[in-house]
Amino acid sequence: MLEAIGVDSIDRLFEAIPADVRLDRPLALEGGLSETECFDHLASLAARNAHADSEACFIGAGMYDHYVPALVDAITQRSEFLTPYTPYQPEVSQGGLQVMFEFQTAISELTGLPVANASLYEGPSSVASAAYLAMGATKRSKLVLSRGLHPHSRATVRTYARGFGAEVVEVGLEGGLTNADELAAEVDEATAGVFVQNPNFLGGIEDLARLSAIAKGAGALAVASVDAVSLGVLRPPGECGVDVAVGEGQPLGNRLDYGGPSFGFFAATEEHLRRMPGRIAGETTDADGRRGFVLALQTREQHIRREKATHNICTSQALNALAGVVYLSWLGKRGFVELGELLARRTAYAKQRLTAVEGVELLHDAPTFREFAISLQVPVADVLDRVSEEGIAAGYPLGREYPEHENGLLVAITERRSREDIDRLAEALERALTATDAASVGDRPASAPGPEVSA
Amino acid sequence: MSVPSGPPANADTPTPQQREAATTIYERSVEGRRAATLPATDVPEAPLGELIPAELLRSGPAELPEVAEPEIVRHYNRLSRRNFDLDTGPYPLGSCTMKHNPRLNERVAALPGHARLHPAQDPKRAQGALELMWRLERSLEEITGLPHVSLQPSAGSHGELAGLLLTRAYHDERGERRTKVLTPDTAHGTNPASVTMAGYAVVKVATDERGGVDMDDLRAKVDDEIACLMLTNPNTLGLFDENIAEITALVRDAGGTLYYDGANLNAVMGHSRPGDMGFDIVHLNLHKSFSQPHGGGGPGSGPIAVSERIGPYLPVPRIVRSEGSNGSRPRFELDHDAPQSIGRLRGFQGNFGVFVRSYAYIRSLGAEGLREASETAVLNANYLLARLRAGRAGKHLPLAFDRIPMHEFVLSGAPARRELQVKTLDIAKRLLDFGFHPPTIYFPLLVDEALMFEPTETETRESLDELAEAIDEILAEAEVDADIVRHAPYTTPVRRLDEAAASRRPVVRQPR
Numbered sequence: 001m002l003e004a005i006g007v008d009s010i011d012r013l014f015e016a017i018p019a020d021v022r023l024d025r026p027l028a029l030e031g032g033l034s035e036t037e038c039f040d041h042l043a044s045l046a047a048r049n050a051h052a053d054s055e056a057c058f059i060g061a062g063m064y065d066h067y068v069p070a071l072v073d074a075i076t077q078r079s080e081f082l083t084p085y086t087p088y089q090p091e092v093s094q095g096g097l098q099v100m101f102e103f104q105t106a107i108s109e110l111t112g113l114p115v116a117n118a119s120l121y122e123g124p125s126s127v128a129s130a131a132y133l134a135m136g137a138t139k140r141s142k143l144v145l146s147r148g149l150h151p152h153s154r155a156t157v158r159t160y161a162r163g164f165g166a167e168v169v170e171v172g173l174e175g176g177l178t179n180a181d182e183l184a185a186e187v188d189e190a191t192a193g194v195f196v197q198n199p200n201f202l203g204g205i206e207d208l209a210r211l212s213a214i215a216k217g218a219g220a221l222a223v224a225s226v227d228a229v230s231l232g233v234l235r236p237p238g239e240c241g242v243d244v245a246v247g248e249g250q251p252l253g254n255r256l257d258y259g260g261p262s263f264g265f266f267a268a269t270e271e272h273l274r275r276m277p278g279r280i281a282g283e284t285t286d287a288d289g290r291r292g293f294v295l296a297l298q299t300r301e302q303h304i305r306r307e308k309a310t311h312n313i314c315t316s317q318a319l320n321a322l323a324g325v326v327y328l329s330w331l332g333k334r335g336f337v338e339l340g341e342l343l344a345r346r347t348a349y350a351k352q353r354l355t356a357v358e359g360v361e362l363l364h365d366a367p368t369f370r371e372f373a374i375s376l377q378v379p380v381a382d383v384l385d386r387v388s389e390e391g392i393a394a395g396y397p398l399g400r401e402y403p404e405h406e407n408g409l410l411v412a413i414t415e416r417r418s419r420e421d422i423d424r425l426a427e428a429l430e431r432a433l434t435a436t437d438a439a440s441v442g443d444r445p446a447s448a449p450g451p452e453v454s455a
Numbered sequence: 456m457s458v459p460s461g462p463p464a465n466a467d468t469p470t471p472q473q474r475e476a477a478t479t480i481y482e483r484s485v486e487g488r489r490a491a492t493l494p495a496t497d498v499p500e501a502p503l504g505e506l507i508p509a510e511l512l513r514s515g516p517a518e519l520p521e522v523a524e525p526e527i528v529r530h531y532n533r534l535s536r537r538n539f540d541l542d543t544g545p546y547p548l549g550s551c552t553m554k555h556n557p558r559l560n561e562r563v564a565a566l567p568g569h570a571r572l573h574p575a576q577d578p579k580r581a582q583g584a585l586e587l588m589w590r591l592e593r594s595l596e597e598i599t600g601l602p603h604v605s606l607q608p609s610a611g612s613h614g615e616l617a618g619l620l621l622t623r624a625y626h627d628e629r630g631e632r633r634t635k636v637l638t639p640d641t642a643h644g645t646n647p648a649s650v651t652m653a654g655y656a657v658v659k660v661a662t663d664e665r666g667g668v669d670m671d672d673l674r675a676k677v678d679d680e681i682a683c684l685m686l687t688n689p690n691t692l693g694l695f696d697e698n699i700a701e702i703t704a705l706v707r708d709a710g711g712t713l714y715y716d717g718a719n720l721n722a723v724m725g726h727s728r729p730g731d732m733g734f735d736i737v738h739l740n741l742h743k744s745f746s747q748p749h750g751g752g753g754p755g756s757g758p759i760a761v762s763e764r765i766g767p768y769l770p771v772p773r774i775v776r777s778e779g780s781n782g783s784r785p786r787f788e789l790d791h792d793a794p795q796s797i798g799r800l801r802g803f804q805g806n807f808g809v810f811v812r813s814y815a816y817i818r819s820l821g822a823e824g825l826r827e828a829s830e831t832a833v834l835n836a837n838y839l840l841a842r843l844r845a846g847r848a849g850k851h852l853p854l855a856f857d858r859i860p861m862h863e864f865v866l867s868g869a870p871a872r873r874e875l876q877v878k879t880l881d882i883a884k885r886l887l888d889f890g891f892h893p894p895t896i897y898f899p900l901l902v903d904e905a906l907m908f909e910p911t912e913t914e915t916r917e918s919l920d921e922l923a924e925a926i927d928e929i930l931a932e933a934e935v936d937a938d939i940v941r942h943a944p945y946t947t948p949v950r951r952l953d954e955a956a957a958s959r960r961p962v963v964r965q966p967r
Contacts, residue, residue: 001838001916004845013833013859014726016695021732027725028597032821035559042815046568048583050576053567059575062802069491071524077561079542080535085551086752088895090954091947092539092887094477096751099534102480105964109517115963118752121609124802132652152802159770159798163620163653205511233503235513248802257564258584259574259803260609261754273961279752282957287942288469291477292949296957302612302644303898307657312648315610319750322531329480329527333519335491341503342496348506349498367507384577396575400791419497 052256055388056421060371060412061201061396062123062150063250063259066229067416069330072253072323081322086279086314090294091286096318097293100281103325107265110231110328111245112238116267117278119321120313123248124153126264127195127225128160129277129311130244133268134193134221135164136275136310142167142190144220146178146211148200151401153225157195166192176204176364176373184214191220193244198226198234202373202398203410204366205234212241228252228265230369232340237267244268253327254320263317263324274300277311339415343370347413350422354411357426359433363398363408371412373398373405376429378436380407386432392425472537472948480530481965484520490527518967537948538751539892545918547839549863549895549907550643550691552721552743554828557819560746560812569811574803578789584807585787589774591814592758598817598825599717599737600730601760605769607805611718612645614738614757615685617770619653620797621736621761622683622712624768628795631710633682639668641691641899643716655682662901666694666856668702677709687716688732689723691899691907693836693860703733712736712765720744721911722833722862725826735762741806745813756809767795772804831912832862835919839910840864842923847930851875852882855902862911868904875933877940879904882929884951885943889925 007013014022033041051057057065075081080095087093100118107116120126127150131143143166145154154170161168167190171183178196187194194215198206212222221243226234229251237245250262268276274297282296302309331339347370354360354374363373376383380397387394398408413422503512522530540546546553564570572584592604608614619636626633636655638646640662647657658676661669668686684706689695696702703713715734721744729737741747742755749755761769772789779785789804820828840860843852851871854864868879883893883906895907910919933940944950 001834004841005834005837006841007837007859010830010834013837013861014830016689016697016859016861017723017727018697018700021699021727023600023725023727023731027822027825029594029817029822029825032824033818035819038559038815038819039563041818042563042587042811043566043568045583045587046563046566048586049568049572050580051567051571052573053571057573059573061575063574065571065573071490071527073565074528075531075535078532078535080538080540081531081751082561082748083541083556084538084751085546085548085553085749085892088548089539089883089887089893090952091884091944091949092892093537093751094948095534095536095538098477098479098537099531099751101964105479105481106517106519108964109519121613121753122801125609125613125800150802152799155799156801159620159800160616160652162623162797163616165654205507207511209510231513231517233507233513235511236517239514255570255808256573257570258572258576258581258807260801260806261756261808263753273963280961280963283962284953284957286949286953287951288473290473290949292952293477294952294954294957296954296961296963298954299958302648304644305648306644307647307651309644309648309651312612312616312645312652313610314612314645315753315755317750317754318752319748320754322751325480326527326531329520329522329530330490330524331519332489332491332521333484333516334521335489335493336519337516338493342493344503344506345496345498345501348501367511369507385579388577388580393573393576393580415494418494 055391055393057393058395058411059393062248064414065416066251066414072326075326076323097281099322101293103321106325106328107267111267112236113267114270115273117276117280118316120264120266120278122262122264124156126246127153128156130223130246131157133275138192140190140192144186144191144194145170146196147173148178149195149197150201176202176366187218193221193223195223198224199369203368203371208240232336249324252324254323263320275310277313279316353426357430373408373410376407380409382436383432387428390428392428480520488521488523490524544890546892547894547908547910549909554911555913556748560815563815564808564811589776591810594817599760600728603766604760606758607770607800608757610755611740611757614759615649617759618714618736621765621768624797635680637684640901646685666692667696677705681711683712683714685714689719689861692865693863699732724829735765741809741813746816747809747812756806768797770800771796828912835910836862839919846927851930863909865902866906867902872904876937877933879906881940885929885940887944888946
C-alpha cells in the first residue's frame with residue numbers, strides 16, 4: 001500500500017503534524033484486552049450496580065422501569081438499523097426514513113398535535129429546544145417555568161437561557177399543582193413561553209387547558225412536557241390549547257441505561273413546522289412515481305443555513321425512536337389504553353396502601369396517574385437505605401431539589417410493580433420507619449455510607 | 456467484483472424490492488389485532504373517572520396500529536432491507552468515521568447491571584457505573600491531553616453548544632463582553648448554528664491555497680471582541696493545519712478561548728493531542744472515533760475535555776472519587792454543587808449506554824491499538840486516494856488541495872461536470888448501484904462539486920481496490936454515455952426522489 005502511495009513509511013503520512021505538537025510517547029492508557037478479558041472487566045463493573053432486575057424499582061422521576069418486549073431488541077439489533085448513518089442517501093435509506101415517518105405519526109397521535117419531528121436527544125434538552133422555538137416565534141425573551149417542571153428540565157433551560165439571552169422565572173406549586181394565580185401574574189407581554197409538565201414532577205395531573213389559556217391570553221406559547229405513557233388515558237396536550245408538546249421517550253420501549261441513550265419527542269401545531277428543530281421525514285415520490293420518504297424541510301438545517309439554521313441539532317435518536325415506534329405497535333391501540341388504566345389503578349391502590357402506614361402521608365391530594373409524592377416522618381435517606389436491604393428501591397428523594405419537602409419521596413408505578421410488590425414496599429416502609437424512629441430516639445447512626453452491592 | 460445490474464438496458468424492469476410498495480405499519484392495521492398482553496389487573500377496578508376528573512381524561516384512543524407480533528416482525532424486517540448499512544458494505548462517508556461497531560460492545564452494554572440501572576439509583580448502589588464513567592473520563596483526558604472531562608453532552612453539536620456556554624461563563628467571570636466567534640469556512644455546519652444559539656455572532660475565516668487557515672485573514676479578524684475560535688484539525692479537507700501553534704497563540708493572546716471540534720480525532724489518536732496544540736475545549740464524538748453504532752442518525756455522545764482555566768465551569772453533576780479507608784475500594788459520588796458551573800445540559804448523567812461501548816472499545820484497543828487505528832485510517836485514505844488518482848479520477852475528479860491528507864480527503868467534481876456532464880450527485884447515485892455508500896458530497900462548501908472520502912481503518916485493501924475500481928468504471932461509463940450515470944440509481948428500492956416536493960408540500964405524518 002505504501003508503494004502505491006509512493007512513500008516509504010507510515011510516518012511520512014504524519015509529517016504534516018508539526019514536531020512540537022507531535023506526541024513523542026505512548027498514551028498512558030492500559031494495554032489492550034482480549035474480548036474475553038474485556039467482557040469480564042465490564043461484567044465485574046456491572047455487577048456492582050443494583051438494578052431493576054435485582055430489586056423492585058419504584059424510582060421514576062422521568063425514567064421508568066417498564067417492560068421492554070423481546071421484539072424491540074430483535075429489531076433494533078439488526079445491522080440494517082444499528083449501523084447506518086443519517087439517511088443522506090434516501091434511495092438506500094428508505095427503511096430508516098419510513099420508520100421516522102411512522103414515529104412522527106405515532107407522536108402526533110399521542111400528543112394530539114399535527115406535526116412532530118423524528119426525535120431529539122432526550123427530555124430536558126427538548127424543553128430547552130422548545131424555549132428556543134418560543135423565543136423565535138414570539139420575538140420575546142421571558143420564559144416562565146412551573147416548579148412542577150422536572151428539576152433537570154428547569155436546570156437545562158437555565159443553562160441554555162444564558163446563551164439565548166433569556167430571562168427565566170419560576171412559578172410555585174399549590175396543593176401539588178402549578179399555582180395558576182401566580183402564573184397569571186407572572187405572564188406578561190414580554191413572555192415567550194409558559195412551560196409546564198403533565199403529570200408534573202410531584203405526580204399531579206395539571207389542568208393543561210387552564211394553564212394554556214393563561215399563556216395564550218398574553219400571546220405567549222404554551223409548552224407542555226408530557227409523560228408519553230400517560231397519553232393513553234389523559235387528555236392530549238393538542239386538545240388543551242398547547243402549542244408545543246415535548247417529553248422524554250424512555251418509557252416507550254427504551255432501556256433505563258442509567259439515563260441514556262433514549263429520545264426526546266417534539267410535536268407542535270402546524271404553524272411551527274418550519275421552525276422545528278431536528279430531522280423531519282416527509283413523504284414524496286421517486287422518478288418512476290413510487291412512494292418514498294426523504295428528509296424534508298432541510299432548508300431549516302445547519303448544512304444549508306449554517307448560522308441562520310433554526311437549531312444546531314443534527315442528531316435524531318433514530319435507533320431509540322425505532323424502539324419507541326415498535327413498542328407502540330406492540331402495545332397497539334387498545335394495549336396503550338389498557339396500560340394507562342392499569343397504572344392509574346395500581347397507583348390509586350399504592351397511594352391508599354402506603355398512606356395506611358403510620359408515619360407516611362400524601363404530600364398533596366391532586367389527582368395522579370402513575371407517580372405520587374409522600375412525606376415521611378423521619379429522614380428519607382435512612383429509610384431508603386433500610387428498605388434497599390430488602391431488595392426494594394423505594395423511590396426518588398425530593399429534598400435536594402425541593403428543600404420545602406425535605407422528607408418527601410416520589411414513588412413510581414409501572415406494569416412491572418404488582419400489587420404484591422406494592423404490599424411488600426408498604427411493609428418494608430413500616431419496618432424502616434419504626435426502626436429509624438427507634439434509632440433517632442437514641443444516637444442515630446449516620447446514614448452514609450451504606451452497604452455496597454457485592455460483586 | 457460483481458458487475459452492477461441496471462443501466463438503461465433493463466431500467467424498465469423493476470427489481471422485486473421496487474415492486475414491493477412502501478406500506479406503513481398503520482396501513483397494515485386491522486381492527487381487533489394485537490401483540491401485547493399486559494398483566495391482569497390485581498387491584499380494585501375502579502372506573503377511571505373516579506380516580507381522575509373526567510375533564511382531564513382522553514375522550515378517545517390514539518390511533519395506534521392494531522397488528523399481531525408476526526406482522527410487526529415482518530414489517531420492520533422488510534423495512535430493514537430497504538436500508539444500506541455499514542455491516543453490509545463500505546461506507547466512506549467523509550467526516551462521519553464509519554468504523555466497525557464491535558459486537559462485544561453491544562453485549563456488555565446490554566448487561567442488566569448497565570441496561571437495567573435506573574439513573575436516579577443512589578450512587579452508593581451504582582458504584583460500578585460511576586467507576587466506569589470515571590475511568591472513561593480519565594482515558595479521554597489522556598487521549599486529548601486536557602485535564603478535565605464532562606461526559607454529559609449528548610452529541611457533537613451538544614458538545615459545541617456546551618463549549619460556547621463554557622466560553623461565555625469564562626468571559627463573564629472576567630467581566631468581559633465578547634460578542635464574536637471565529638469559524639473557518641471549512642467548519643462543520645453545526646459550528647455556526649451552535650454559535651448563534653449561544654448568543655454569539657459568527658465571523659468567518661478564509662482558507663488559504665494550502666487548505667489551511669488563511670493567516671492574514673485570521674490576523675485581521677482577531678481582536679478583543681473575539682470570544683472563541685472554533686477549529687477542526689485536521690480540518691474538513693483532511694489536512695492538518697501547518698500553522699496550528701501560531702493560530703492558537705494568536706487567539707490566546709487576544710484573550711479568546713480555543714475550541715477544537717473533535718469530529719476528526721480518528722486521524723490523530725496517540726499521535727497528537729488538542730491539549731498540546733493549545734486548545735481549551737474539545738468535543739469528542741463517541742459515535743465516530745470510539746465505535747458507538749450510528750443507529751441511522753443517533754444515538755451519539757459528545758463529551759467535552761477542557762483546560763484548567765475552563766474546568767471550574769463544567770456541567771454538573773460531576774463524578775468524584777475518594778480513596779477508601781483501610782484498603783477498601785475507592786468510592787464514587789455525584790457532585791451537584793459546583794458554584795461556577797454552567798449547570799445542566801440535559802437530564803441525569805448523559806448517554807451512559809454509549810459510555811459503556813466506548814469504554815469497552817478503548818480497553819479493547821489500549822494505547823497501542825488506538826495509535827494503530829489512526830495509522831491505518833490515514834494509510835487507507837492515502838491508499839484509496841492513490842488508487843483513484845492512478846485511474847480516471849486523476850483526470851476528472853482531482854484532489855481539491857494537493858497535499859498529503861490524513862484520514863480523509865476531498866476531490867473536486869468540477870472537471871467531471873464540465874467535461875463529462877455528470878455532477879457529483881450523479882456519481883454518488885451511480886455508486887449505489889455498485890453496492891457502495893457514496894462519500895459525503897457537496898461538503899466542504901469551499902470545494903466545487905466536492906466528494907469527501909473517509910474509508911476509516913475498517914476497510915481492507917481489497918475493499919478499497921473495489922471502491923476505486925467502481926469509481927473508475929463509473930467515469931468510464933460517463934465518458935461513453937453520461938446518461939447512464941445521470942439517471943442512476945437503477946437497482947435501489949426506490950430511484951431518485953423528489954426532495955423539493957417534500958419540502959414544498961410537506962407530508963410529515965400518515966393521514967388519518
